[in-house]
Amino acid sequence: MLKSLYIQNFALIDSLRIGFDPGFSVISGETGAGKSIILGALSLILGQRADVKQIKQDAERCVIEGVFDVSAYHLASFFEEMDWVYDGEECILRREIWSNGKSRAFVNDSPVYLNDLKGLGDRLIDIHSQHQNLSLNDNFFQLNVVDLLADTRKERADYGEAYAVYRASERALGDLREQSRKNREEEDYLRFQYSALEEMNLQPGEQAQLEEELEAVSHAEEIKTGLYAATALLSEEERSVESMLRTVADTLHNVQRFYPKLSELVSRVDSAFIELKDVREEIAGYFEEVEFDPGRRELLEERLSAIYDLQKKHSATTVEELITLRDEMGRKLENIDSLDERLQALEKETGEKRETMMARAEMLSVKRKKAIPRIEKELVERLAYLRMPNVKFQCEFKTKEMPDATGADTVQFLFSANKNVAPQPVSQIASGGEMSRLMLCIKSMIAGATSLPTIIFDEIDTGTSGEVADRVGAIMEEMGTRMQVIGITHLPQIASKGTAHFLVYKEDLGNIVTTKIKELTPEERIQEIARMLSGAEITEQAIENAKVMLNRN
Template sequence: MLKSLFIQNYALIDTLDIRFEPGFSVITGETGAGKSIILGAIGLLLGQRADCKSIKNGMSKCIIEAVFDLSAYGMQEFFERNDLEFDGKECIVRREITASGKSRAFINDTPAPVSQLKELGEMLIDVHSQHQNLLLNKENFQLNVIDILAGDKDELQQYKRLYTAYRQAEKALQQARQAAEQARTEEDYITFQLEQLENAALKTGEQEVLEQEAETLTHAEEIKLALYQAENLLDNEQNGIVNVLKETTHLLDNIGKVYPDGNELASRMESCYIELKDLAGEIAGRTEQVEFNPERLEYVNERLNTIYGLQQKHRVDTLEDLLRIEEEYREKLNAITHSDEHIQALQQQCDQALESMKKQAGRLTSLRQKAASVVERQMKEKLIPLGIPNVQFKVELTPKEVPDETGTDKINFLFSANKNGQLQPISQVASGGEIARVMLSLKAMISGAVKLPTIIFDEIDTGVSGSIAEKMAHIMQEMGALNRQVISITHLPQIAALGSTHYKVYKEDHAEGTSSHIVQLDEKGRVEEIAHMLSGTTLTDAAINNAKELLNQSYRK
């Protein structure tokens, strides 16, 4: 629960440092004194959007810091999951906003993103402002109330997982159908293209071989002449290099007996002779192999033209790309051929996912129906003492036309304040005061199901007065007695008198401007404040006596 709140340079607040007590507390003050400013500062701690305009004029930044006692609320998991320090007892939340528009958040002095602050804030404080009464006509709010009281969090999470799985299966089925339909319109085109590529009988590496062969056939006569001339230079009978080497070898060999180095030179020369003799023979063989073949050249050129044409048609540069495209067309045709089987398998998966989702939705509906009966009974029990003796309240559950992530149930709170009145949606028939009482009753039930440390009611008593206000205060007292903190911002003396702790917000004018302050009232201060709430600016003996009587009654109770 909220132990203390520190605010500096925020709106009309210079410095505010106040401690809060457990149980039921009240905050009073004239309209415009700064109660909404304090709520705004708390909102920043809960992760609401920061605005540099909220910084007090002339200041460079504002700071809002709160200390919470969490020893009784089992929040260790949040801090461990987010790698935040936590001693198991206190948590310090701070928000800083600079005039340049920058915002920083800290949890136990560790920088934290605003999303993390918001997640923690939802576990720390529930601020019920007047505009929240408008939520009563929102289906999602009504459904959320039933889910909280049904305690179906795990079942709902399981349903959401199954719902997501169903939607994914449904999407996959739809995509497969669209793809199959699109493919069927292209089937003739794909078949034609594949047949053309298959008829070409392309082979890996074929293009390079054909291009080289075309070059050779095109220059066959030129090549043959060059080879013939090379062979003749090497091995003609008169002055061919081979014969000259042979004679040179003999000369060196003959002087080997009288000149020992001649043997070595002769050996080396003989090696050259053997190598060139062999080379001349190989050139002669190549000369015989090379011949001009117009028919073969025509075939090679036609084959290359086929390959080049396909490359140009499919806008690729290599034969390997054509082979890849051919395989892709083959796979597409295969997919078209087996698309019905694929769609049938996906349809089966989708049907199974839908059936699992429906079964889980049925479990949710059952839990919600049980919770709805409890809500109907408890709402009557709470609203009758609050001045609606003939109240009728019904939670209507009807199937949704299309399931969504919350389930298949549509929730509608039906209400009538009259004994024989026709039940209608609560937002259409309930007055402002009746809606306030309904919301307080719902919050009281929710607070019993959720371990929320602090609940702040901002003028929940709008539209009520007298004994009804007193009874609403008693409900808030009971909520505050269940190991939680309830703070009510009120203008009604009947509610103010029942708070175990009383705070007053007031404005003060000075040379530099106007400042808002909050103080905890002592016994005398409470009497005077409640007397002012009864009689206005001028204190009368009657108002003071009435204030004392209200306080004495609250103490006796």
């Protein structure tokens, strides 16, 4: 419940603080006095977006602060989810709006996001203004009314969970189908490319080996001639390297007998001779190995040409890159091959989740429809009390082609206030006054079903007068026994039923005009009710009528 509201530097308000009590409180005042300003300030701490134009002229900032008693409204889990301080008794909401456009929101002195503030505000106060009557034309609002009065919280939560799971599975299935479509479009080309790479049976390091061998085959004649010449120089000519080195070795061996210091040199020359013979033999081996083979050369050129073509086609520079690309294509083709199985599995899973969703949608629909006779009966009784004796009201249900987040049902309120007129959609038949009374009855039923801490009616009495207004006030008074109700009104019949009465007025301070509010004493209240009865000139008869109305209530 709202305990107090503090407003500073907002519109025409310099500074004011209002304390509210439980029950039914009324706020009255002349047109233009500033009742809507107070309501606007309250809306800011409930999460409405701010406008710097709302700041009082020449002020640097405006501050609105509301203190709420939350002891009976089980908000601990919400505060825990938001990671806010919660003492279980009192909650303070505050907004600060600066002339430079900055705005800050606080819950119990902790800064919060505006959307989070709105989430808390929706749990504390329902502000019903005249334009909200238009929501009666909205099928989504009508369905929410049915859900609140039928108490479908559990069924709707269960359905919402199943719907979210189904939609997630459906989206995943759609993505997989799209992937399958794209894969099928490129599968043939991918298989052609993969086959070309696979048939090559490429090996790491192959290109360098082939290029080296081709170079040798291409110059076989020059290689063979060079190797032959080298062999001849080493051993076959008359003064070959081997024969001369052998002569050097023999000579050193003879001298060594007389000069032992040469033993190391002798060993080195002997080693050189042996090494030279090995070199000659290896050269001879290479000579035999190297052959001019046009067929081999052609094979090497064809193999390398195929490798070069693949590298150019796939923008690769090495065989290793082609091998990596081939393996990636192979994995893609494996995925394509397994996609049908995955699709079948996901289609089955999605179908099962849809069946679960539809079953829960049916449970939700049954709960809604079961409550309809009671809702229609109670609403007709309440409207009859508000002097609509011939009223007819029906909730028309239809099944959606495809369920959405709210379930499989659409609901439309059908209404008629006259005997010979068949019920029609509210938006097509209800007048402004009828719409106000219908909404009041719905709000009073919702209030009893949901235990909302506070509801504020902003001139819901529009289009009513006399006995109807008196009964509107009685409904609001009765609601005040179960919750805090604040009514902004121009009608004395309603104002006289409040347990507390606040007057909004303007005060002229010479160079500025400010909006003020005060709680009326019993005597002041008589004067205000009389003013509302007779207008600017308060008559004795109006005063007597005011006393009668207040005493009666």
